[in-house]
Amino acid sequence: MCLAIPMRVTRVQGDPDDFTSNQVATVDTDGISKEVRLDIVDQWPSVGDYVIIHAGFAIHSLVEEEALKNIALLRELSENTPEELLS
Amino acid sequence: MKHLDEYRAADLTKPLVEELKNAVSKPLRVMEVCGSHTMAIFRNGLRSVLPDGMELVSGPGCPVCVTSASHMDAFIAMADRPGVRVTIFGDLFRVPGTSASLAQASSRGAKIDIVYSPMDALDLAMRYPGELVVFLGVGFETTTPGIAATILAAYNRAIKNFVVFSTQKTMPAPMEALLSDPNLQIDGLLCPGHVSSIIGAGAWSPMAAKYHLACVVAGFETADLLKSLILLARQIGQNDIKVENAYPRAVSWEGNLRARKMVEEIFEPADMDWRGLGRIPASGLKIRPKYATFDAEVRLDITLPQAEEPKGCMCGYILKGMNNPRECPLFDTRCTPANPVGPCMVSSEGTCAAYHKYGRDI
């Protein structure tokens, strides 16, 4: 129930400052597209961004670089491991 | 998301497993607060690669599991009322109350719909104007903002036949209740990733300071979890206790201010009943008087019934990290996912369900 799934944004509708407008994004994952609400997303997403979705609502948006940066940090952490421990 | 594969790649995780061994310098007990973490840890087989001296215990972060027996009974009684249609997240359907479950109420004619989002419940209210549609709000900070947004949408559209029964719970409060119990020895917390995306990593700071408790906000992939365990072990090894954010791609220090503003508009803090933990002051949220027409407890005049925990079920202790499911005499005998006795076996994030599904070799 708490699993929040990240999906790629393909379309954005509504006005971020107007809660009465229809704040909806179309998202896509593995070829399935659906609509999610943007009422409570932390940052208004653009097409191409990713959003983490919970129970039909986007709760967080992240750009591609953010995801890549995180991977780089993880690699750095593993590169600090002394060689002999890896064998 | 296409990057997920990279978080699971063996060339990334193998060195992290080695680094974790390296980082554990003394025995330590870590609690994973969140039910989704419990499941992810089992699914990835992380327990089998934990270094000697590191123990993981599950905490009270499965929303279905911590829903009290009295709330379950109130939900079922409400579903039995004529003119009421109850909408729920699917995990609640088979949780046993004192004498029945919502599933049994449904088979004897109660109107119960499983929805994916509270917005779907609002759509049902518009489709059935002659019925009162109740959404059962069960969850933590990740579900509350969406429920708040749905109530606001109902308010703006002047929809009169939609109400919410709020048993919404807030996160650091029960951890305080747990940590003040001297029987529970915990050195570090894997803090829930998506709850923290709303409340912010900074929300854990007071606890880290007060209980001298290492806190790391963790994501859900193998590499995320390993990295978080490494950071916890290092904090404890070097006695450098603080809050670290190991999930920066989803969590900021301040959290999601937009979502919090929405919650603040609709809800106010309230005392809340937790299974196993009892009533904890200001650990839940109820609907503000301004929006009372959307409050099921007000509209249907509900008083919580006295209810008993299922006989022999140890969920209450399992939620506190005091026992593991194998110590329950009913585990995998009288209690199985097909025939659950308690909520920890029903919920897809429940610790008993996790042990049943993945725990054979551990």
Ligand code: SF4
């Ligand atoms: S195994 Fe079943 S009866 Fe035992 S604690 Fe878990 S849910 Fe309760």
